[in-house]
Amino acid sequence: MLLHERIFELALSRGIFYPSNEIYENYAGFYDYGPVGTLIKNRIENLWRREFVRKEGFMEIQTSIITPKSVLDASGHTSSITDPVVECLKCKKRMRADHLMEGELGIKWDGNFESLKKTFKEKNLQCPSCKANNLGEPYVFNLMFKTGIGVELQTAFLRPETAQGVFVNFTRNFRENGTKLPLGVAQIGKSFRNEISPRRGLVRMREFTQMELEYYFDPDSPDFEGFENVRKEKVRIMTKETQKAGKRKIEWKTGEQLLKEKICPNQIFAYFLIKEWEFYKMCGISEEKMHFRVLFDDEVPHYSSGNIDLEVETSYGIIETIGNAYRTDFDLSQHSSHSGKSLSVKIEGKEFIPHVFEVSMGVDRLIFCLLEHTFREKTSEKEWEWFDIPPQLSPFQTAVFPLMKKAELDEKAKKVRDILREEFYVFYQKSGSIGKRYARADEIGIPYAVTIDYDTLDEDTVTIRYRNNARQERIKISDLILKIKENVDNAKVS
Numbered sequence: 001m002l003l004h005e006r007i008f009e010l011a012l013s014r015g016i017f018y019p020s021n022e023i024y025e026n027y028a029g030f031y032d033y034g035p036v037g038t039l040i041k042n043r044i045e046n047l048w049r050r051e052f053v054r055k056e057g058f059m060e061i062q063t064s065i066i067t068p069k070s071v072l073d074a075s076g077h078t079s080s081i082t083d084p085v086v087e088c089l090k091c092k093k094r095m096r097a098d099h100l101m102e103g104e105l106g107i108k109w110d111g112n113f114e115s116l117k118k119t120f121k122e123k124n125l126q127c128p129s130c131k132a133n134n135l136g137e138p139y140v141f142n143l144m145f146k147t148g149i150g151v152e153l154q155t156a157f158l159r160p161e162t163a164q165g166v167f168v169n170f171t172r173n174f175r176e177n178g179t180k181l182p183l184g185v186a187q188i189g190k191s192f193r194n195e196i197s198p199r200r201g202l203v204r205m206r207e208f209t210q211m212e213l214e215y216y217f218d219p220d221s222p223d224f225e226g227f228e229n230v231r232k233e234k235v236r237i238m239t240k241e242t243q244k245a246g247k248r249k250i251e252w253k254t255g256e257q258l259l260k261e262k263i264c265p266n267q268i269f270a271y272f273l274i275k276e277w278e279f280y281k282m283c284g285i286s287e288e289k290m291h292f293r294v295l296f297d298d299e300v301p302h303y304s305s306g307n308i309d310l311e312v313e314t315s316y317g318i319i320e321t322i323g324n325a326y327r328t329d330f331d332l333s334q335h336s337s338h339s340g341k342s343l344s345v346k347i348e349g350k351e352f353i354p355h356v357f358e359v360s361m362g363v364d365r366l367i368f369c370l371l372e373h374t375f376r377e378k379t380s381e382k383e384w385e386w387f388d389i390p391p392q393l394s395p396f397q398t399a400v401f402p403l404m405k406k407a408e409l410d411e412k413a414k415k416v417r418d419i420l421r422e423e424f425y426v427f428y429q430k431s432g433s434i435g436k437r438y439a440r441a442d443e444i445g446i447p448y449a450v451t452i453d454y455d456t457l458d459e460d461t462v463t464i465r466y467r468n469n470a471r472q473e474r475i476k477i478s479d480l481i482l483k484i485k486e487n488v489d490n491a492k493v494s
Contacts, residue, residue, distance in 0.1 A: 003315035007371050008201055010385070011037070014444050016371070017202065029198030029206035036444050037367070039395035039425060041209070044283065044363060044370075045188050047392060048211045051279050052359070056226075058184030058213065059173065063165025065190060066147065069155040071164055074338035075331060077144065080302045081160050083196055084109070084116055085141040088127035090134045096196050097138040100125060111298060113140065143193045145206075158192035163358065166214045167331040170343055170354075174216075181347065181354060182217040188363075200316050202368040209363040215268060216354040218347070219328075222266035231255040231270075235277045236291040237308075239263060243296070250291045263294060265306060265326060268357050276310060276322055276359065283366060284374045284390045289313040303330045312369045321369060323360045329353040374445065381470070382442065388468065389445030391488040397424040398484055399441040403453040405430055413452040416462065416477060420450070423481050442467055447493045448484060468494040 011017045015034030019026045033041055053060050072078045084097040097116060098109035104125050109116055117138050124133050145158040159165065166173075166185050177183045188211045198204045234252045239261075242249045253263065255270045264270040273292060280290060295307040303325070310322035332353050336343040344353045374388040391397065400417040402409035410430050420426045427446055429437050434451065441449050449465040456462055462480065464473045471494060475483055486492075 003372060003375065004201065004368075006385075007368070007375065010375075010443075011371070016040070016444075017367075027206075029195055029204065031202060031205060031364075036395045040370070040389070040393060040445075041363060041367060043393045043395075044366060045209075045211065047282060048188070048279065048361070049186075051275065051282075052211070052213055053184075053186045056184055058186055058215075059176065060186045060188075061166065061169065061173065062189060063162070063169065063187060065159055065192075066149065066156050067159045067164060068149070069157065070338065071168060071335075072144070072157055072160070074334045075164050075167075076302050076334070077157075077160050077164075078142070081143045081193070082140045083143060084113060084138045085196055086120065086138045087136045088130060088132060088134060089136050090132040091127060091130040093127060093129045094196065095128070099197075100128065103128075113138070141196060143195065145192050145194050160193055161191050161360070162187045162189045162210050162212045163214060163331070163360070166212070167356075168335055168339075170216070170332060171341075174345060179345070179347075181221075181345070182215060183354075184213060184215045186211075186213045188212075202364040203314075203316055203319055205364055211361040211363055213272075213359040214327075215272075215357045215359075217268060217357070218352065219355040222268055222355075224267040224271045227255065227267040227271045230274045233274045233278075235273055236287065237263065237273075238291055238293045240294045240296065243294075264308070269308070269324065269326060272324060272357065272359050273308065276324075276361075280310070280312075280366075282390065283393060284370050284388070285312060285366075286373050289373065301325065303327050312365075312373075314369060314372050319365060319369075321362055321365045323358075325358045325360070327356040327358050329355050331356060382439075384439045384443060386439075386442035386467070387445035388493070389447075391447040391491055391493060394445045394447050395425065396427040396441075396444075396446045397448065397488055399427040399429070399437070399446050399449040401428075401434060401437050401449060401451050402430050403434055403451055408457060409452055409454070412456055416450060416452060416456075416480070419477070420481065420484070424484065438465060438470070448487060450480065466492070466494050 014036055016037035017031050017033050020030035020032045085094050086097040087094045101107055101109060101119055105123060120138055125135055126133055127135060144160050147156050148154060149156045166187055173185050174183060190207060191210050192207050195204060195206050198206055232254055234254050236250050237253050238250050255274050258264040258270040290310060290312045292308050293311050295309060300307045305328050306326045308324045309320045311318045312321050332343040344351050376386050376388050378385055398420060400413055402413035417426050417428050427441060438449055447467045451463040460477050461474050462477055464475055
């Protein structure tokens, strides 16, 4: 069984995630997070807030999911968020035309729709489902979910990205920032793409969560205040030159090298690449299994003048998890033109439309990568599979167990549990052997287990068991909160 298949089974059995609406007809591309997965998801989002909002002094907003067509006309999404589709005229199955062409012929689509239609006409490809040579002509399919507003049902869509809500609110946020630049505006929220054939679990979904940051700046002043602090830090990156040579050579580059070699156009771009690298390390992603990749011009979205993606190695193959885009003044200029409202700023006598650098992270894909990269096999010491999740992202910081199912131990354990719940999420279980309960805690990545025994009743002390090597430490109950906080802060799990 492949690793992603095992992760999916573990996710189902341990309350991490599962298909939406599964007691009815299940539609691919929709997943619900269970009680364990929701806690992990919340911790990732809050860690991102700490690193990309609070520490940077940026602002966070929440914008509407329902987006009028006029907004998406201006942004270009009504015409650009499309995929080529082909239908089998015999079995009526619809599929991505470019994926079928690449899979059957080994030909990568160049983005030209006419050339795609020509290839299908000449090659007479088979339907992968019924094997009939009876495919229709490829056509363009818009990936946005359409809806209507009000009784008149004015055309609108579920937003395909969170960014546009940030852009149309620029003037108000600029004022809130004291009419000065730079300005960082963050948002965490749902986006929607009506994918033709979603698959691979959390990797490709129709409803997904993004953590996005839009950083507005004066294009004549592209320096970043914090860059000096990280200029010597390194990331792994695959340059255009390496890719053109047909190699998958990944090199370590410092922030200074990213600028000197013109891999990044400015300090802002380089700074955020380094910050993302450190954030992913905090999330338990292996440095040797992730890298940045500079995109070619024909891969860059319509709104961007340059993209660098973070890619992670998984059992599905290499997947993109972060998109970094230099959106220049495209979005603000488009919305200014289409709405008739000026989105320019005037600072020290100079009037201009700010440029934007964007960080866009997929939460769901990161959760999948976290689960794969922290998964640990059974060993002679541990006869169960478990997750080595970093303590600050673990669903529960600690478990509390009475050693045996005795009333006096249970009563004391509940008091300890309630004390800890003032500060932490606590997993509590009193039934089953203590070994099985330790195993259950390990299986969902809990870093510490606090055990209450008969010495606890006499001495007010407990045992802390560390997840990674089962080491045990005796400690006073009065010191417990501080000890767990120190362990979490220092990522101490053994």
